[in-house]
Amino acid sequence: MLPALHAFQPHLLSLLRIVASLVLFSYGTQKVLHFPAAETVPPAGSLPWIAGLLELTLGFLVLIGFKTRIAAFVLSGLMAFAYFLRHAPQSFYPAQNGGTAAILFCFIFLFLVAAGGGPFSVDALTKRKQEVAA
Helix, strand or coil: CCHHHHHHHHHHHHHHHHHHHHHHHHHHHHHCCCCCCCCCCCCCCHHHHHHHHHHHHHHHHHHHHHCCCHHHHHHHHHHHHHHHHHHHCCCCCHHCCCCCCHHHHHHHHHHHHCCCCCCCCHCCCCHHHHHHHC
């Protein structure tokens, strides 16, 4: 059974990248583009709005797998910053301080820094084209 699962590993890496970045991207669209509508929206230029702008732009880059490692590195740091700035002061425990998503995003994007975007990414397509040209 394990060899069969190993065959799916690269594809599941791409799926993890796509799903995680799509969820984060949706937070950015809510903060910056006001879609979907939210009860409160951060004012333009505020720290949450800037975080939303990074979630929107870098989340899209990770979603399509373009410059995945660099974008994921910045997003991992952004999520760590969000956790320690917003959530950790409320409580030590993520289940109580509402920081579970920030921690998970932080480590998923840190994993993507090391693993890359997987086979279904612009990075992989570019690499294949460069290998054919060489």
